[in-house]
Amino acid sequence: MSTFRAVNPHTAEEFGPEIEGATSAQVSEIIEAAHAPLLSPKDRSSLLSNIATAIEADRAAIVDIAMQESGLPEARLNGELTRTVFQINTFAKLVGTGTHLDVKIDKADPNYGMGPRPDIRKQNQPLGTVAIFAASNFPLAFSTAGGDSASALAAGCAVVLKAHPSHPNTTRAVYASIQKGIASSGQPKELFSIIEGNDPHITHWLATHPKITAIGFTGSGGVGKLLMELSAKREVPIPVFAEMGAINPVFVTSSAISERGEGLAKGSVDSALMGSGQFCTKPGLFILPSSSSATFLSEVEKYLATLSVGPLLNKGIADRYSSAISALSKKNDLKVFSGNTAATGIAVAPTFFVADWKVVSSTPELLEEHFGPTTVFAIADEKDFVAIASTLEGQLTATIQGTETDSVKPLFSVLSERAGRVIWNAFPTGVSVTAAMQHGGPWPSSSSHTTSVGTDAMYRFMRPVAYQGLSQENLPEALQDSNPWSVPQEING
Amino acid sequence: MSTFRAVNPHTAEEFGPEIEGATSAQVSEIIEAAHAPLLSPKDRSSLLSNIATAIEADRAAIVDIAMQESGLPEARLNGELTRTVFQINTFAKLVGTGTHLDVKIDKADPNYGMGPRPDIRKQNQPLGTVAIFAASNFPLAFSTAGGDSASALAAGCAVVLKAHPSHPNTTRAVYASIQKGIASSGQPKELFSIIEGNDPHITHWLATHPKITAIGFTGSGGVGKLLMELSAKREVPIPVFAEMGAINPVFVTSSAISERGEGLAKGSVDSALMGSGQFCTKPGLFILPSSSSATFLSEVEKYLATLSVGPLLNKGIADRYSSAISALSKKNDLKVFSGNTAATGIAVAPTFFVADWKVVSSTPELLEEHFGPTTVFAIADEKDFVAIASTLEGQLTATIQGTETDSVKPLFSVLSERAGRVIWNAFPTGVSVTAAMQHGGPWPSSSSHTTSVGTDAMYRFMRPVAYQGLSQENLPEALQDSNPWSVPQEING
Incomplete structure (x- = not known):
């Protein structure tokens, strides 16, 4: 087990506590414990809001430690924290409506054009436990509680975050805020976990664990491609959503x-x-x-x-x-x-x-x-x-x-x-978090056609499941005729 | 170059013309020539309708040759042709509305929550030329003009179809109908091409050609996994949408x-x-x-x-x-x-x-x-x-x-x-083509979380592109304020 400490880029000197890198056994243990209860859109929305509120409440402390670890100026980090909180709240607003479940209901139709149709209903369901790799260059907005984590939590997944060793104490501070938000929502702490360390094996342990169902990554092409190779060799390959940069x-x-x-x-x-x-x-x-x-x-x-x-x-x-x-x-x-x-x-x-x-x-x-x-x-x-x-x-x-x-x-x-x-007539730096944003382009800039910024990012961490002929009481809430969650239902097209 | 002939399963005897397998050079030539003009939703819808109409008009001849080549009974093949035509028409109806472009417009907002927002507009765009591998077991509905081909054409892609050697003359008959539909729409014949042959190299040539942007496949796990490996080794990997079966x-x-x-x-x-x-x-x-x-x-x-x-x-x-x-x-x-x-x-x-x-x-x-x-x-x-x-x-x-x-x-x-x-309380055989259908499940049944049946199948062959700050005249039609194509536009969420 290797240990490391934070470095202040302004002095190039180490500071803060010794941090112990996770062992293979610890990585497994964290992943095995991870779980995300099924929540109603309203409860999931309030979970996300509570996390955002907790991060906002800890703003001064988070920005302070992030300045020391990243060398970035206070105004930039305050802006990044604002963005981090904003994007979590944007997801909170979206999932509160249930739109993201994309419910489609096609009722039974004996006279359907291609022959009698049974009752078929479809919704998006979370993939399970996902691994998120934090980026160094946005220690808040693309790290612990950044876009990838927020979109995975919004989707209903449990998140296991590989902390970036460039800002370990910022990660701990944000992790503590996230846990406050989770606790105040009455949810289990295993909804969100971090794995610390600078041992490159951690990437392998995370990417190859059978319980991990998807990977969100922002970083270099080299590591992005490694993650794709690791996924391809798994008994059950998983989607790797890697944003690997570009020359723009x-x-x-x-x-x-x-x-x-x-x-x-x-x-x-x-x-x-x-x-x-x-x-x-x-x-x-x-x-x-x-x-x-x-x-x-x-x-x-x-x-x-x-x-x-x-x-x-x-x-x-x-x-x-x-x-x-x-x-x-x-x-x-x-x-x-x-x-x-x-x-x-x-x-x-x-x-x-x-x-x-x-x-x-x-x-x-x-x-x-x-x-x-x-x-x-x-x-x-x-x-x-x-x-x-x-x-x-x-x-x-x-x-x-x-x-x-x-x-x-x-x-x-x-x-x-x-x-x-x-x-x-603008410059590419600066990415707004909106429904119409697309952050992700053709290979080699990204590994898929999805976006890692904006509300559509959450669709990476769900998959559609169809239910045929189920009785009302056996159907998931969002698919029931009585629509107890009041989600948008597209009925018969 | 190897040749082969159709086999009648009822007699196990060869019949029909000698069919020449495509060479590497021919495969390249066909792919290089493939192209799909940009069409308005209305024109794309009418292209699809015309293809469906042409197939319906040739029903008797298509069902006759399919019976000889597949050994399946007439009623089954008539049902399959009905389904084939129905699913093309279902796509025609959907793309006519422009819903599939999923247009989102977020107008510039100086007071946006995370800081001033520029004008950003997003739409789905076709991937380009896609390779579709026909299945043997549905010589009509999952073959030449089947769900994969129909969804790729609906998405705006050019299709290069690997014909299944189990029913070469059925493929030719359906191909001829498709070409009638394309011609009557004034579109180029290179919108849809077939590659014939039983040489396993054809799979490699198709999957590794740089101009191929995605693969649609229905068949065995072995070939599905091979296609994924071939894709991963490309200079530019491409999505492989493989439906590889299950025990249900x-x-x-x-x-x-x-x-x-x-x-x-x-x-x-x-x-x-x-x-x-x-x-x-x-x-x-x-x-x-x-x-x-x-x-x-x-x-x-x-x-x-x-x-x-x-x-x-x-x-x-x-x-x-x-x-x-x-x-x-x-x-x-x-x-x-x-x-x-x-x-x-x-x-x-x-x-x-x-x-x-x-x-x-x-x-x-x-x-x-x-x-x-x-x-x-x-x-x-x-x-x-x-x-x-x-x-x-x-x-x-x-x-x-x-x-x-x-x-x-x-x-x-x-x-x-x-x-x-x-x-x-039903059996899994029989898959209705509806908005709520999901045909595709977790690995190893499928290579991705998408569906190959139902209208959502077309989203496999498009990717979102965002446009920031463009003047009205430089924007694609679907994103313009005047909305000349009258597509649904989600404005400011």
Whole structure:
């Protein structure tokens, strides 16, 4: 059993209690104990609200420890806590209505078009106990009580969370709040459990345990693919919902540069550096029109030279960043723009790369996601934008910065085939939690066509079950004619 | 390149034209040419209706050739053609409304709870070109124009169909009808293509072609798992929607036997022998209460002794059936009931097995699906039904035959965790095409939580795409405020 302690990115020093990594036996024990009672929509809604309320009540303490462990600024973490609470409450509102059960009732019909039809009723049911892997880069909104956990609890599943070792005490604080919410709802504490540790075996133990029915993951492509392989080898394979990142291309038209070049250049830099460049929606590739890239790039270069970023989240990210940057900086055909190393602790300098699209397209490392304050500016003939777009891999997002005079429909059409979210005249960083949000795109950005943000995220953790010919008293509540839960029922289409 | 001919199961003789198997180059060429134009809901609906109309118009010729190739009776095939046409028309009706696009519009909101929200709109979009593998056992309803093809066309995908070599000329006849429907709608013939041949490599070529975006399959667990492995090894893995069969357990209570034992015994035999026992919903395991199994089983034995079944669909199925039956018949602790070998051609005798649950549960071959006229009767203490149910693998269906006096809620609860459809006082054979139908259950019965029957089947072949901040003219039609396609739009939740 290995132990570890938290690290403060501002000082690179360890602090806080020694944390014991879970053993294989402990992981099993936690999973075996996990269970989620069946609740009415009203009770499930109030469980979620109580969890949200408990997290909000502990805001100051949670934000304080998260600042120490992530190095992120207070305003950002307060915003993230607001988002965390908001998304739990959004699920609470949805499940309170019972809409998520998607009840369809087709009553018996002796004169049905394809032959007599029996009474058939269908609802969504929770998968059981799911494993959620916390992300490092959103220590609140994509971690312990983040979108994946909230959507799984909303679906009616028990959650076993693999805590991210980058913020163990933040995890403990949020876990304590969640347990307050669970206790005040009269529910069992085994509805939500955490597994701590930095031993890579934990991932295997979790993913291969027979009682785990699905996996929610946000992180690197490497670990995402490992989880998929582990699932495929199980006696009973399970769905792996992995959000594995992207380079989120941004196409900039010459008319956009003419109209608002300076602001656009600064906005591009700011978006690439947001969260020290550790967002899964970071624009990692800008495609600039050769006709007007020179002035745009000189704005980027000037502005970047004045900037530094906060420390990276952990030493592992910083090491991978530095080695990628160092390898790329040695290439002859890349221009390099640099910012400053201002932060103490786990500090790095922002480093951007500029090259012709021909060079970029033949340098695979430039088309890969790199966590940290770096991005790529590729210069291309504007009339080749559609052709370039059609060579790109699957993306979480794809953006066009243009003006009303641009004919961008063909480019949007190609991008919508390659991304989960296409964006006009904004930057991809910042993901709103709404019914219409789609966070998840074609491979390799995600492992499935689902979303991990927004209310539709919960449908990942349920499956439809049909009931044929059951008497009213044997039917689940949501499917009964008397509709004791008052859920929406689609009857006979 | 290998050639083959159709076989008439009634005579076991080849007939009809020599059919050339597709080469690797031909498979590629067909896939490369496949394409599906974007259509309005109205136009897509009318395309589907036209296909249905064309198939209906060719009914007599299609049923005639299907009878020769499948050995199934005319009434059954007429019913299957009715179902085929009905399910295409059901999709036509649904897509005509645009409901399947699941449009959600969240307008920009500066006062949104988690911070200002941009305008975000989401719709479902077709995946592209999908590969559908036809099944042998429903030469119409699960083959060329069957549920998988219909749902993929409804979703807006181009279909490349792997024809089943068990009924090549039926496939050609239905393909010709489909092409009439496509032509009368002014659509390109590459919207729907067939690949013929019995070379197992064709499966590999299809599943690994980069342009294929999803796979729909109904068949054996072996091939389903192979398709999943092939997908996982692709540069871009794709979803595999495989329906791989089940043993569809039927629990019979002692009160049901007291109330209607004789009818129940006959009904059980008839359901197991339906389609010569080649339904994926065939009850392959009856669990009988020890208290009253004797009379029930003597009814089964007597009735079966009077029966024979039509020929099996092909020699491969017959060979696998005979070798499984022969191996099982040698086991000492199994009682064997037999029917008669009446059919000429590819003929076998119905063979049922009876044993205590203890024997059945320790004989893996008795808990596997066997295509053909066989099933298993396991005898158990009625108070162990719930415990037995909780040991079963994932199933397409699970049934209880009981009476009003039985307390079956706990048993239904366990079965609903193990099956896609649970049934009361009916038999699992016969699947109605409705909104509430679920045909697909937990692993190993299916590879995903989706359904391959009913209108929800089409959601397998679409993915959601969000559009952020686009101007009205750049938005897809379904997402525009003016709603030119008049589709349902969920606005601001």
